[in-house]
Amino acid sequence: MTPYLHPPIVHFTIALVAASVLFDLLGVLLGKDSLHAAAWWNLLAGTIAVILTVATGLLAERAAEHDEAAHGVLEVHKAIGLTALAMTLALFTWRAFAKGRLPRRLRALYLLVSVLTMGTVLAGGYFGGELVFGHGVGVRAVQGLSPQHLGQDHKH
Numbered sequence: 307m308t309p310y311l312h313p314p315i316v317h318f319t320i321a322l323v324a325a326s327v328l329f330d331l332l333g334v335l336l337g338k339d340s341l342h343a344a345a346w347w348n349l350l351a352g353t354i355a356v357i358l359t360v361a362t363g364l365l366a367e368r369a370a371e372h373d374e375a376a377h378g379v380l381e382v383h384k385a386i387g388l389t390a391l392a393m394t395l396a397l398f399t400w401r402a403f404a405k406g407r408l409p410r411r412l413r414a415l416y417l418l419v420s421v422l423t424m425g426t427v428l429a430g431g432y433f434g435g436e437l438v439f440g441h442g443v444g445v446r447a448v449q450g451l452s453p454q455h456l457g458q459d460h461k462h
């Protein structure tokens with residue numbers, strides 16, 4: 307399977323999990339059940355996305371060449387990604403037991419866990435960006451650029 311599947315999928319995880327949590331918080335603020343329904347569907351899709359994200363990430367890890375410095379960041383990124391997977395699965399299970407509604411019992415704890423889950427997913431995204439844009443993991447260096455392509459013949 308191609309190792310290029312991780313980048314197009316990660317953004318679904320980040321957006322869907324974050325949207326789910328933000329819809330719930332807005333729902334509590336505005337007292338609208340429709341926002342909690344939106345949060346549930348986003349969480350359902352986000353859970354599928356995080357499973358695919360971690361699976362493709364593990365495949366990308368095997369294919370991506372990297373140096374010692376990038377290795378440390380990759381280990382952190384992986385640990386955060388696996389934690390995000392566990393937290394999202396836990397949140398999804400909790401919510402499924404409440405039939406997709408915002409749980410009545412331990413509501414504040416549920417919201418706290420959901421905010422922490424969002425933070426973990428976002429942190430995973432941050433370190434993923436650090437891997438690619440900070441350490442060039444998965445990036446092939448451009449060879450033999452002409453002065454024209456290096457931008458030496460034009461002004462900004």
Ligand code: HEM
Nearest residue numbers: 312313316363364366367370384387390430431434435444
């Ligand atoms: C919630 C889980 C995860 C999220 C949100 C996530 C997010 C990201 C992001 C945003 C990037 C930068 C790519 C881009 O900007 O297009 C990236 C790259 C990368 N991630 Fe993840 N990631 C997750 C889990 C994992 C796991 C578990 C691994 C396994 C080691 C992994 C391995 C990689 C690798 C090797 C790259 C470098 C680019 C590539 O080869 O595709 N990721 N990740």
